[in-house]
Amino acid sequence: MLAGTALSSGLVGQVAHAQQVAPAVPSTRIPAALSSAQVVRATLPNGLQVVIIPNRLAPVVTTQLNYLVGSAEAPEGFPGTAHALEHMMFRGSKGLDKDQLAAVGTRLGGSYNAFTTEDVTRYFYTAQAKDLPVLLKIEALRMGGLTLSEADWDKERGAIEQEVSRDLSSPAYRYIEQLQSILFAGTPYAHDALGTRPSFDKTKAALLRQFYEKWYAPNNAILVIAGDINPVTTLEQVREIFGPIPRRTIPKRQDIKPVPAPARTLSLPTDYPVGFATLAFPMPGRAAADFATADILSDVLSSQRGALYDLVPQGKALMAGFEYAPKKHAGFGLALGAFPKGGDSNKMLAELRGVLEKIRKDGVPAELVEAAKRREVAQLQFSANSVSGLAETWSDALTFRGLESPGDAVAAYEAVTPEAVNKLAATLLDPTHAVTAVLVPESSGKAVAGKGFGGAESFASAPDKPVKLPEWAEKALMQLEAPQPSKQPYVTTLANGLQLIVWPAHVGHTVQVSGQVRQKPDLQEPEGKEGISSVAEELFSYGTTQHNRLAFRKALDDIPAWEEAGGSFSLAVQTPDFEKGMALLAENELHPAFPEQAFQVVKAQSAQAQGGVLQSPGYLFERAIEKALVPPKDPTLREATPHSIMAISRDDVVKYYQKTWRPDLTTIVITGDITPEKAKAVVEKEFGAWKADGPTPNLDLPTVPFNKPSRANVPDKSSVQDEVVLAQNLGLLVSNPDHFLLQLGNEVLGGGLFSSRLYRDLRVKTGYVYTVSSAFSWSRTRANYSISYGADPDKVGKARVAAMQDLKDMQSAAPTAEELSLAKASLLRSLPLRRASLSGITSEYLNLTQLGLPLDTADRAAQAYYKASAEDVQAAFKKWLRADGMAQIVKGPTPTW
Secondary structure, X not given: OEEOOOHHHHHHHOOOOOOXXXXXXXXXXXXXXXXXXXXXXXXOOOOOEEEEEEOOOOOEEEEEEEXXXXXXXXXXXXXXXXXXXXXXXXXXXXXXXXXHHHHXXXXXXXXXXXXXXXXOEEEEEEEEHHHHHHHHHHHHHHHHOEOOOHHHHHHHHHHHHHHHHHHHOOHHHHHHHHHHHHHOOOOHHHOOOOOOHHHHHHOOHHHXXXXXXHHOOHHHEEEEEEEOOOHHHHHHHHHHHHOOOOOOOOOOOOOOOOOOOOOEEEEEEEOOOEEEEEEEEEEOOOOOOOHHHHHHHHHHHHOOOOOOHHHOOOOOOOEEEEEEXXXXXXXXXXXXXXXXXXXXXXXXXXXXXXXXXXXXXXXOOHHHHHHHHHHHHHHHHHHHHEHHHHHHHHHHHHHOOOOOOOOHHHHHHHOOOHHHHHHHHHHHOOHHHOEEEEEEEOOOOOOEEOOOOOOOOOOOOOOOOOOOOOHHHHHHHOOOOOOOOOOOOEEEEOOOOOEEEEEEOOOOOEEEEEEEEOOOHHHHOOOOOOOHHHHHHHHHHHEEOOOEHHHHHHHHHHOXXXXXXXXXXXXXXXXXXXXXXXXXXXXXXXXXXXXXXXXXXXXXXXXXXHHHHOOOHHHHHHHHHHHHHOOOOOHHHOOOOHHHHHOOOHHHHHHHHHHHOOHHHEEXXXXXXXXXXXXXXXXXXXXOOOOOOOOOOOOOOOOOOOOOOEEEEEEOOOOOOEEEEEEEEOOOOOOOOHHHHHHHHHHHXXXXXXXXXXXXXXXXOOOOOOOEEEEEEEOOOOEEEEEEXXXXXXXXXXXXXXXXXXXXXXHHOOOOHHHHHHHHHHHHHHHHHHHOEHHHHHHHHHHHHHHOOOOOHHHHHHHHHHHOOHHHHHHHHHHHOOOOOOEEEEEXXXXXX
């Protein structure tokens, strides 16, 4: 479960990535799926608002039940009450206990979770469309009568406190928490939705019940349903299932009107490889009349054609941009710039202040305002290309913005003028109310060999017992249907070796393109020039031989199209502009300029940033994992250094590009409102003349011997929780059919989340961890297996003992009939869900191509899962996994031995 703001993780993402722009397409026409044209909506007699949006992308449905309450309504002194109740919604209700809920969720094979914000708590399920009645029944039972026992809360308290520890280990979270306490002082927004350990320690189940009975009522909820469904019959089902739940009197809500605070300055240590200088300002919330204007201002400030981003190509910042974090009734904006470890934060702050003050006085370019308006309106178009994304778009519009439909936002954006944006900028970007913060990177030491965890505690699991499902769930879910072959994409190979895959999906008038050039920098980078691949990747954003950086960005804005080039490339565009977009994509991919001045800036920035990366706990953690699994001098252990990066010349980059960007190693996947014939004609026109020099290189890493058990600890002073990985390499390849049996067994062990053995034994029964999972990772020539979890230092050893016992049990005995049935149902029912978004479709085909697997691998997997016996799974785990071969790597605040 989740809580808090998206920005708390967004800041972290800025460390390694330049500003990202979300896919969108041009049009002022409102798609039917975002207006009331094809939508069925009703308010039941008990007050429940229902919105049903049909979408035929895949036989999938998403339900999102939005309760119009969050942490803003928490009792005084208990800021995490809404979040705690969200957790308890997964602990069972009358007619569906927690074990039954976990079993039903697993059998559905989809994704289900929830998140808590200050204003809204949302519960969401995505599953096969035929299972909609089951999803509705679950939510109705939880709305009608939650169990909320003290015994269940005592166990869940441990898990939620581990979640607090995890988030407090994030410097970005701690920064946002302090920022909100200043900007929203005197309002409920001053407390993050996550909650605190002291508040959870004193929380009782009775308090949660009081909160539940006050706010969890049908007349305080909005149910959004999107997918391949009949709206009329769906509404009938909703009436039947939710209708009997009585309405309640909803308490008066507290007004939230923050008063701008005087300027403040903060300084926080982090485990980041680079430093951040930030300036935060109060901004309107999503429900404010001027939200659209504020949103456009934010877009302009974050534009790659804007003055803030221009600090990067000028060499004044490693990264610069603007982020907007609106809640319902208030928000804040954040200008930020990254500087090298040991760099001058005051100089970075001065640059940010200078840019913002000039904008405050002189305004922003009208051209960028108009481009931002087109993009905001266009972003709505792509919602139809994801079933869950469409439901989320409607939920956000109705709950946070108070709109009748997402399409109603179009008029607000189109009404924004440059004058209104400039007036708002002059008001909001006021330095007298700015919160200044510097996030300073701190080294936490190198990884050291470990001697083991103390307190090897014995751990005995309760015997597994089959879960008897309620009759309505058993009837819908217990029958395991034989898998049927799925429709395959159109596939062709151009004369130059480029592979084209096309999957038409006419759910909207948009087209998405994803592609990749198969590369292996570990094998391809010249000796002594490590880091050349990342330098080359960065330079694609600096224009082409036909358009410089700004001219190319303008050409994209004018369509508009969203495009990225490099080893992985993409395009998102409206159908009529597909050819224009593809021409620009090909221009960028095949004719990058790699300008000398930009090269010098990028090289210096990369070297400066890498100096911090090499000392950062995150890098040292990943490095320790890699070193534990491969022999010395393995190609994957090559690492870029400031010295190797500075040794690179522009000619080196050009030669590397010419050698490694090849059509015979390239795959392009096109999905959306397109025909195979049209797609092929355009791709041949734009990419057909691309030629490769010399024979196709072998990019397969050599196989590796079995790793030996080892232990390492990476100190991280900024963390309050340990992050643990137990890992080993395997002796089989992804082409071996046994890998399907391992995937099936892993669903039992740790992949099945709420119903897995690891989740049960490390979280539900003990509260040792907040999250735990196990996974296999595959390449063409290597395979690894890992168990990952986060825990307080004093719980790390206990969790490890429990996890290893669960692994050994998989080898010593076959899964129970109930476990195998659950795992099969989960995997088989999840396969169609991969096609519930166009991005999911492209990702699946690109991943299969990268692994060298046939495109019908999902069908082969389905047959293998369906036919597998419990003894087959046990035999695979016994044959391929080594319970005594785990390497153990810990990143955390203190040594754990």
